[in-house]
Amino acid sequence: MRRLGPLLIERDPVPSASWVLLVSVGAVVAALIAAAGVFWAFGINPLTAYAAILTGTLNTRAAPEIFRQAVPLLLCGVGLIVAFRAQFWNIGAEGQLLMGAVGATAVALFAPLPAPALIPTMLAAGFLCGALWGVLPAVLRLRLDVNEVITTLMMNYIALFFVGWLIHGPWKGQESFGFAYTDTFPRAAWLPLIGGTRVNWIGLALGVMLAGGLAFLLARTRMGFEIRVLGQNAAAARYAGIDPLRTALGAMMISAGAAGLAGVSEVAGIHHKLLAPDQVSLGYGYAGIIVAWLARGSPLAAILTAVFLGLIYSSGDVVKVSLQMPFRVTDIFNGLILMFLIGSERLLPYRLRWAAERPAGSQAGRDPMVPPRPDTPASRGDGPVRGQEGGR
Amino acid sequence: MIPDWLLTTLVRAFAVGTPLLWAALGEIYAERSGVVNLGVEGMMILGAFFAFAVAHTTGEPVIGLLAAAAAGGVAASLHAFVAVTLRGNQYVSGLALAMLGLGLAGVLGRGWEGIPLENALPEISPLNVMGLLLAAVLWFLLYHTRVGLIIRSTGEFPAAVNTVGTSVTLVRYACVILGGLLAGVAGGFLSVAYRPSWTEGMTGGMGWIAIAIAIFAGWDPLKAVWGALLFGALFFLSFRLQTWIAPEILRMMPFAFTILVLAATARSRHGQAAPDALGIPYESEQR
Numbered sequence: 001m002r003r004l005g006p007l008l009i010e011r012d013p014v015p016s017a018s019w020v021l022l023v024s025v026g027a028v029v030a031a032l033i034a035a036a037g038v039f040w041a042f043g044i045n046p047l048t049a050y051a052a053i054l055t056g057t058l059n060t061r062a063a064p065e066i067f068r069q070a071v072p073l074l075l076c077g078v079g080l081i082v083a084f085r086a087q088f089w090n091i092g093a094e095g096q097l098l099m100g101a102v103g104a105t106a107v108a109l110f111a112p113l114p115a116p117a118l119i120p121t122m123l124a125a126g127f128l129c130g131a132l133w134g135v136l137p138a139v140l141r142l143r144l145d146v147n148e149v150i151t152t153l154m155m156n157y158i159a160l161f162f163v164g165w166l167i168h169g170p171w172k173g174q175e176s177f178g179f180a181y182t183d184t185f186p187r188a189a190w191l192p193l194i195g196g197t198r199v200n201w202i203g204l205a206l207g208v209m210l211a212g213g214l215a216f217l218l219a220r221t222r223m224g225f226e227i228r229v230l231g232q233n234a235a236a237a238r239y240a241g242i243d244p245l246r247t248a249l250g251a252m253m254i255s256a257g258a259a260g261l262a263g264v265s266e267v268a269g270i271h272h273k274l275l276a277p278d279q280v281s282l283g284y285g286y287a288g289i290i291v292a293w294l295a296r297g298s299p300l301a302a303i304l305t306a307v308f309l310g311l312i313y314s315s316g317d318v319v320k321v322s323l324q325m326p327f328r329v330t331d332i333f334n335g336l337i338l339m340f341l342i343g344s345e346r347l348l349p350y351r352l353r354w355a356a357e358r359p360a361g362s363q364a365g366r367d368p369m370v371p372p373r374p375d376t377p378a379s380r381g382d383g384p385v386r387g388q389e390g391g392r
Numbered sequence: 393m394i395p396d397w398l399l400t401t402l403v404r405a406f407a408v409g410t411p412l413l414w415a416a417l418g419e420i421y422a423e424r425s426g427v428v429n430l431g432v433e434g435m436m437i438l439g440a441f442f443a444f445a446v447a448h449t450t451g452e453p454v455i456g457l458l459a460a461a462a463a464g465g466v467a468a469s470l471h472a473f474v475a476v477t478l479r480g481n482q483y484v485s486g487l488a489l490a491m492l493g494l495g496l497a498g499v500l501g502r503g504w505e506g507i508p509l510e511n512a513l514p515e516i517s518p519l520n521v522m523g524l525l526l527a528a529v530l531w532f533l534l535y536h537t538r539v540g541l542i543i544r545s546t547g548e549f550p551a552a553v554n555t556v557g558t559s560v561t562l563v564r565y566a567c568v569i570l571g572g573l574l575a576g577v578a579g580g581f582l583s584v585a586y587r588p589s590w591t592e593g594m595t596g597g598m599g600w601i602a603i604a605i606a607i608f609a610g611w612d613p614l615k616a617v618w619g620a621l622l623f624g625a626l627f628f629l630s631f632r633l634q635t636w637i638a639p640e641i642l643r644m645m646p647f648a649f650t651i652l653v654l655a656a657t658a659r660s661r662h663g664q665a666a667p668d669a670l671g672i673p674y675e676s677e678q679r
Binding site for chain 2: 038089091144145146147153154155157158164165168286289293325326328329330331332333334335336338339342343345346
């Protein structure tokens with residue numbers, strides 16, 4: 001316990017929600033202050049830049065764009081939460097998203113289906129293709145102890161080149177001159193948009209439903225329980241008779257399938273064709289990691305954090321158009337936000353209290369002088385926690 | 393006699409393998425001290441950009457490489473601060489560093505694309521041979537000196553290192569920053585020697601493959617030489633075979649092969665397992 005002016009700093013192994021929120025917001029603000037250096041390097045007053053971003057994104061005409069970006073971010077993010085809760089480091093949402101887009105494209109262009117069946121089949125195919133893309137890393141990790149961070153990343157690159165091959169080769173469209181992309185989907189395969197915006201409501205509804213459904217799954221079902229136990233203590237899970245392969249595979253397939261849905265939502269809602277991988281996804285699979293981390297493992301909180309990341313993404317357009325800077329600035333925002341979030345987690349097991357309030361140590365039930373057990377972050381059970389997965 | 397095509401392949405594999413080797417050697421040291429740094433791709437691309445920009449401005453590719461090392465080192469110290477001092481999650485911090493590096497290099501590098509580099513280094517230069525020497529030196533240092541013993545112990549059982557009065561924090565900082573310097577040079581090699589130009593995203597996933605090489609080399613600097621050569625050959629072949637096979641399929645090859653090699657060597661690596669304390673922040677007993 002330490003004194004800081006009129007405040008006391010105490011240990012608190014179970015931080016309150018408001019403290020977590022305060023620390024998270026502080027980290028994001030600190031990251032944006034650090035990012036100001038980039039604007040400064042371009043000779044733009046950072047205050048002018050942020051003012052331009054705020055007025056450029058938060059107006060009635062541009063605001064729907066935040067939600068348009070939030071849809072794929074939410075779908076990727078909620079899925080990642082499930083994988084992270086099982087302590088499975090799925091960094092492959094980007095590739096799973098692309099494979100979902102491939103699955104949807106295959107159905108839209110080649111399946112001889114009646115029009116009303118088209119969209120449901122595309123969603124199913126996208127989920128399935130994404131989920132299957134997650135199977136190999138999961139099996140390799142659980143059977144051979146191969147680090148999943150590396151394998152899921154490699155799968156991203158494989159998916160990226162696979163999409164590139166499809167659009168340059170077998171699926172190259174009739175009307176594509178110069179740029180490579182497939183034929184345009186039939187109208188029946190277009191996801192309906194909310195009037196006047198680029199937000200497709202099916203993707204949005206799926207994201208919100210998935211957030212609710214997965215929150216229920218994690219909190220109330222046997223499978224959710226098994227995922228949480230596996231994530232907190234793999235040895236205990238095995239002792240309790242939980243099959244690690246089946247559980248992690250299940251978590252991974254949900255996670256990868258959700259990212260696949262994001263791919264469907266992008267190609268069927270926005271582009272209406274399969275095109276270059278860096279146009280299908282603007283790095284949503286990687287940004288989904290931030291959505292999940294910022295949500296601290298809560299699928300419902302991911303709805304809010306996805307909207308926030310959507311704001312960051314839509315600020316990329318503003319930066320490009322009104323400040324003449326590259327869209328890539330969003331990567332700097334993303335990297336810094338994630339970096340500051342990780343750094344600030346050190347503050348979570350503490351809390352601030354007015355020194356004058358009461359003498360220290362007199363609260364019932366908790367001795368502030370007792371340091372938390374080293375595994376406290378894990379036993380807190382609120383999701384993505386420190387990597388205690390040392391072995392690989 | 394060695395046929396011509398084989399010789400060409402070997403020489404080119406050596407050239408492409410050089411950046412992989414430098415980056416993998418750096419990662420091996422970081423991980424030996426117990427810190428995973430997944431930011432290699434970001435450190436490499438920053439190295440590539442700064443090497444090119446400085447080499448172009450000063451006309452001295454060697455100064456460019458020094459700038460690349462510095463950029464990699466600064467980026468790595470950011471990771472070290474979060475992972476060692478703040479004891480944050482090393483995996484995520486490294487990913488953040490990769491995003492940040494790619495973003496920064498992309499933004500700063502706008503306007504530098506398409507400029508040719510005068511007096512670039514040749515593709516086969518002392519740098520390639522230095523990579524081999526470096527591997528030998530780092531191997532000797534790791535296995536046959538007191539410093540190496542301390543580094544390995546820091547990765548296996550940091551409390552013991554602390555007991556003999558050596559700072560775990562210091563060892564980890566030093567190793568992570570060394571990793572950054574080497575990754576920076578690796579990136580710089582790409583932009584001032586291998587392909588003397590600057591293109592956004594020119595590292596193209598090499599950083600991740602360097603991390604994989606560190607793993608299946610069993611964290612042994614000498615074995616990393618073979619890994620780098622193997623993947624150098626794969627990268628070279630993926631350019632060379634384009635006459636017969638679609639380039640996209642070929643470019644998948646190194647990545648698919650990484651998964652294959654990691655899976656195939658998984659069983660045999662059990663003798664040479666990861667450092668015990670890898671990825672676990674060290675909390676000293678006294679607060």
